[in-house]
Amino acid sequence: MKSEPAPHSSVPGTADLDNPLYYLENFETVVRWVRQHHSDLLTDEETGLIDNLLALGQPARALLARMVMRTGELFRIEKLNYPELGQPVADAAKTLSGAGWIEGNPKIPLAEVFRLFTLAELRPALAERISAAGLPARAAKGVLKDTLIPQHPTPAPVEHWLPETPTQVIRLNHMDLFDRLRLMFFGNLRQNWSDFVLVELGHQQYEQVPLSAESRAFDERADVDCYLVMHHCRERLDQGDAPETVWQDVPPASDNPWLESRRGRLLFELGKLAERGGNTDLALTAYGQSGHREARLRQLRLLERLKRYREAWDLARAAGDNPRFSSEEQGLERIRSRLARKLGETAPQAPQRPALATFTLELDNPEGHSVEWVALEHLSEPGAPVAYVENTLINGLFGLLCWRALFAPIPGAFFHPFQTGPVDLYREDFVDRRQALFDEALGHLTSGHYKSGIRDTWQQKQGIASPFVLWPVLSEEILELALECIPARHLELVFRRLLDNLREHRSGFPDLIRFQPGHPDPNRRYEMIEVKGPGDRLQDHQTRWLEFFVSHDIPVSVCYVRWAGAAE
The missing domain is CATH 1.25.40 (Serine Threonine Protein Phosphatase 5, Tetratricopeptide repeat)
Structure with missing residues (x-):
């Protein structure tokens, strides 16, 4: 009977890139994590293999990690060059062979021979087969593959295919186990080992x-x-x-x-x-x-x-x-x-599309700045500062308010301690599975406690990776202006639409926001402004956001910029 999985413990250490064997440390972080937290999902044979791996000497473990990260299961010993092992590759491979991790002289199909060897190596070795097939000696590799592979379907050791070539081919065993470990760590098979193993996680x-x-x-x-x-x-x-x-x-x-x-x-x-x-x-x-x-x-x-x-x-x-x-x-x-x-049925009535407020500016741009920057500089006033925020401000406020919901330990959301966000973020049932948590977070907007909550999260979580908060952009100054000027009711409307489809709705926000803290109307203390330069036009997802804002009386406009002196 399998034991229960180990409870969550302290975060595993992360390797320093100055260590030439940093990839081995990160590789073994994955292996040990799955061994500890998913032992009940592994067979006795699999846990035995893992323990066998971790008991090997460092050079053998490092060579195994290198091969697992590479494409395929077949390798040429002479092409494996890893001086950081501290031991010749052939010696480390011999250790792995003795422990059953590699097969020393496997039978391989001709298709793999074409993958492993260059055309210059193949032509002399396959000369008789090329001639027997009626092909010219200088035939291209693609022609050789298409012709010879169907004629020679039976796998054989490499010396059968290239008898005069000094080489050794090995096969990595147990890749199905490494795929299983990778799946249980990442929660998908889209990410490969290099996505984790070759990254400096500590930064x-x-x-x-x-x-x-x-x-x-x-x-x-x-x-x-x-x-x-x-x-x-x-x-x-x-x-x-x-x-x-x-x-x-x-x-x-x-x-x-x-x-x-x-x-x-x-x-x-x-x-x-x-x-x-x-x-x-x-x-x-x-x-x-x-x-x-x-x-x-x-x-x-x-x-x-x-x-x-x-x-x-x-x-x-x-x-x-x-x-x-x-x-x-x-x-x-x-x-x-x-x-x-x-x-002959009654058609649904097409919804009325609201008109967008627009204005045009004719501006100089001698230094060649972006159209958004030139518009920002022109529109900014001492009592009405303008900031370039595009998709960062609304997403950032949402991420701070809903931090607890986004990082809730829902099954299938978090697999290991090095995630920047839940892996099911764009899944169809993402919100449904956290509905009570999102309702609680958005409920603070009506109770008036949201400002202190957002400020506290901004302070406490500063620098922690989030799928919505871009820390270098969401400065304290921008945060305070947004909390002072954007009404809670507007935030709730925008956040609820964002939750309707996080993948699509997290983009398309206007480029600029103009804050007017002294405006007498609390609903007009800010304005979002989409900027379009000459020849540019609104994209569909931008238009949908703009029409949403107008239909809910959220201040927004489109600024069309023309360059002074430009031909019409």
């Missing part, structure tokens, strides 16, 4: 989120296995396997929300490929089972293309009662309008 401060058994994404080993199956399904799709074949291996729906979100992404991609290949039934099924934010719109558009109008209409009406996000709401309106015309 950055990280929020210390309690990592307990309850906050883990993987409740049991079957969850890890399920993720690995889905990852391999996605790899097969990327490599060109038919979606019909991959569909047979997609795991069933999971009661683990984090895994189900990953499954939704896989089904969405499978559905798109099935649709592209003409298998519309499979595509509709995959979209229907996927919780991906775009799946429902794809499903509706496909039904519409198939002229299954009534089915699409019923689905669109049901979806309109509970849109997943604002851009889906817009897409549903357009689809329902088209379907209504085809079915």
